Amino acid sequence: MLLAVAGLHAHYGRIEALKGVDIEVRAGEVVTLIGANGAGKTTLLMTICGRPRASAGRVVFDGRDITALPTYAIIRLGIAQVPEGRRIFPHLTVAENLMMGTTPTDGRHFDEDLARAFELFPILQERASQRGGTLSGGQQQMLAIARGLMSRPKLLLLDEPSLGLAPMLVKQVFQAIKDINQRQGVTVLLVEQNAHHALKLANRAYVLANGQVVMRGTGAELLADAKVRAAYLEGGRPVEARPA
Numbered sequence: 001m002l003l004a005v006a007g008l009h010a011h012y013g014r015i016e017a018l019k020g021v022d023i024e025v026r027a028g029e030v031v032t033l034i035g036a037n038g039a040g041k042t043t044l045l046m047t048i049c050g051r052p053r054a055s056a057g058r059v060v061f062d063g064r065d066i067t068a069l070p071t072y073a074i075i076r077l078g079i080a081q082v083p084e085g086r087r088i089f090p091h092l093t094v095a096e097n098l099m100m101g102t103t104p105t106d107g108r109h110f111d112e113d114l115a116r117a118f119e120l121f122p123i124l125q126e127r128a129s130q131r132g133g134t135l136s137g138g139q140q141q142m143l144a145i146a147r148g149l150m151s152r153p154k155l156l157l158l159d160e161p162s163l164g165l166a167p168m169l170v171k172q173v174f175q176a177i178k179d180i181n182q183r184q185g186v187t188v189l190l191v192e193q194n195a196h197h198a199l200k201l202a203n204r205a206y207v208l209a210n211g212q213v214v215m216r217g218t219g220a221e222l223l224a225d226a227k228v229r230a231a232y233l234e235g236g237r238p239v240e241a242r243p244a
Contacts, residue, residue, distance in 0.1 A: 001060075002027040002187055003048070003155060008057035010047045017043040019211040020057065025155065030181050030188045032198040032219060034232055035208035041191040042084060044208070045157045048189075049081050050074050062154065076104045078154035084163060084191075086144040090133025094124050097132050097143055101150030109152065116184070117146040120176055138169035145176065149186070156180065159191045170194060174201060195232035199223040207232075 003025040010018040018040050025031045033041045047054050048061075050071040059067045066074050075081075080101075089097050098117055102110050118125035121142040127135060132143060141161055148156055158177065162170040174197045180186045192198035199205055202219030207228065215222065222228045 004060040006058045009055045029203040032190045032202035032205040034195045039208040040211040080148040080151045080153035081157040082148040084159040086140045088132040095128045101147035104151040155187045
């Protein structure tokens with residue numbers, strides 16, 4: 001098991017955002033988290049990385065308990081997070097943004113990893129000397145993903161990579177995620193509002209509601225589930241957490 005989250009609780013002040021979450025991610029998988037806004041998906045990714053700190057429960061990565069480790073130490077163990085909203089460095093060039101991604105590896109494989117990033121997203125090679133803030137939204141998302149890969153992660157945490165993108169770019173991003181997983185061998189934990197694309201890609205998936213896991217199964221099982229389809233694929237009311 002590459003990642004095991006057990007009984008995880010997290011708070012923002014007095015607000016309990018995660019209420020005993022249990023998930024597992026095996027090496028080589030794509031695992032998807034879906035749920036309504038405010039369900040706790042982003043908080044779960046952030047808590048895995050140590051911000052916010054878990055108030056109870058455990059996070060075990062590659063056989064090591066990382067629950068109390070500082071974020072920089074967690075990243076150096078092989079977890080990379082691509083946050084919602086891209087958050088690139090707008091005043092740095094594309095190449096400089098990618099260089100920033102090598103911090104956990106001290107830039108030891110920069111040329112090799114840069115070539116791999118450009119193979120995945122050729123447009124970034126064309127824009128290598130262009131400031132990140134002048135890229136289109138889709139290009140910025142590609143840059144954010146490529147920057148995460150520059151640290152050579154074992155586990156890539158992706159938070160809403162298709163948010164705000166045109167349908168054609170959404171297809172490109174999901175194809176890139178598939179290539180990252182299948183061709184580069186990177187395990188992926190994906191938070192995504194586009195449930196259809198996410199579940200089609202996922203080996204396994206979890207549905208979060210009100211800080212709890214309320215459904216789990218293979219991507220195909222949840223894609224075919226009537227409640228999931230009604231809530232996340234056809235519009236309607238999200239699946240709710242059961243009373244404790």
